Amino acid sequence: MLESSLKPPALRSAPVTLDDVARLAQVSAITVSRVINRPGMVSERTAKRVRKAIDKIGYVPNLAAGSLVSQRSRLVIVVMPSIANHVFVETIRHLSQALAKERYQLMLCQSGYSEQSEIELVDTLLSRRPDGLVLTTALSNESARQRLINRDLPVVEAWELKDQPIDAVVGFSHAAAGAAMAAHMLAKGYRRFGLVWSNDARAASRLHACRATLLAAGATVLETVLVEVPVSVGYGRSGLTQILDHHSDIDAVICSIDLLAQGVLAEAQARGLRVPEQLGVMGFGDLDFAAHIQPPLTTVRADGARIGQLAAQFLLQRIEGRVGRGELVEDVGFEIVERGTA
Amino acid sequence: MLESSLKPPALRSAPVTLDDVARLAQVSAITVSRVINRPGMVSERTAKRVRKAIDKIGYVPNLAAGSLVSQRSRLVIVVMPSIANHVFVETIRHLSQALAKERYQLMLCQSGYSEQSEIELVDTLLSRRPDGLVLTTALSNESARQRLINRDLPVVEAWELKDQPIDAVVGFSHAAAGAAMAAHMLAKGYRRFGLVWSNDARAASRLHACRATLLAAGATVLETVLVEVPVSVGYGRSGLTQILDHHSDIDAVICSIDLLAQGVLAEAQARGLRVPEQLGVMGFGDLDFAAHIQPPLTTVRADGARIGQLAAQFLLQRIEGRVGRGELVEDVGFEIVERGTA
DNA sequence: CTGTTAGCGCTTTCAA
């Protein structure tokens, strides 16, 4: 029996169950369950005895079993492109704190590195039977979206307002943001633009509106460099290099994200270009460092904390059935933060 | 019946089960299960019929039910202080990819913002019955550690080598890293130090070794500024300000992390201090921007990708029972990256 | 290759 020398995972350890606690405390299983989940329903005397038993044998509830019968997992899954994506940090933080208060647990998933299709992703998520979903990354596949709608699962799409939301939405118009970026640069007098942009769907909405606004005002877009996600500072540097190789006469660079702007600034500095006089630079996101680099970065800020709080609030309302699907929509707006680079 | 007008979450939608698929495909439930989990065991003809039925009614397995009976959740929980902590990005990415290949799903948890105790945190994690745990943040509470050991749950502690690991470990000695940082600065001729440091346990190991090495060499540590986590660039700026207020004669600042060093650099630049001549600066982590700021930052690099790959490998070996608890230890080391700031 | 039976650990429902 060679096989039996391999300890199968199932036998890892003698699992302590609710029944073990019940036996020890001399009550029925359901009473133990109530001590844990509805403390008010049990007399203090019994409850104390049960708690003592729980501590003594180190019982930890099995949520898989509980979810199976109660049809509530107390699990909320959050999908983000990658944890490297700093704009979502405050959103996730507030979301997580607000949900924890209501005893929901967050499961963070990165969608960006996986090769699976959106449908596979959605199925993977659904297989855990979450009570709700927060998507910080848009689902482009229609049948993936439909799968969520069919289940009537509470979903909050965060960071971007959409015309046909799956369910609740909290964010702002990326097209409006892109247009506002262009308008700011135009107002500052820049006319000959290079664009360094992340190659992802949401950034694309900003890009199109930004370009359109620039062109409509009679300005020129000499080159648009698309860089792969996840982006890094290095891409910003090489982006500017590439643009200058072809067009030494640009007077401004607009970037899809502050990280790229930081790279552009570094390269400009290395080449001795004066910012903002010879070259205007604008980013997006108002990341932590933006105010501290030299010159401080002109950028766009959205209130990530508020998005997180509202996302939590919306999700709870939907989970508790207080509002119907698609009834919750909030535009949190954004603001241009003018600093030293444009 | 006012209550009944509130749609209870349980009735959200008619859930499709394995039995529904079985009925439609005219096979038994277990055959459907096998098509999904052990495709090799079913004839292609039957499998095809089953797959068609699955697609037709949009069946998604309920992992809670499966886990309950199989005692395997195919879930790995990763604990990190906060997703803002950039040093872990590559580790999580590689971990996630390697585990996904073996059909394990990652659940990312942030420990840093929660007010719950370590014991509560561990219980929360255990209640999901993960097949394994990856801790990028050290558990200081002994009974929290003991709880994991008692269950014989596969655990990998990542990013720091420990004397008494819970189970497997992959990382490097933070004390050695701290000492190496000090040694580098001493070799560069700096003697009067200010330290700007994150107030967390792991950084503390580096701090103690760094200070000890500095002092042993006869150098002076004029001030140590401890800043709260999560750290930001701004703390680096105010840290340098605070040190200079008391000690205008420092000649170097060592930071617990590149973000703080970036702030120190920004403040030094604002004050017209020449780096590295008048002020040497050293960071830790070799974050994305480190090579691109001006002057490029001298720092310490650990191979986060390798840590992630090894963590995945170790975890899988432990889950499959191929090795026992505590048998897997790997020191991945670190390296000093000398650039322009010291 | 396919099916039958039993039961994972818990909470719902109903009754006392």
Add this chain to the structure above:
DNA sequence: TTGAAAGCGCTAACAG
């Protein structure tokens, strides 16, 4: 305030 019975959706173990 407590308990008994039933069963959530699935897979292990065995049988055919």
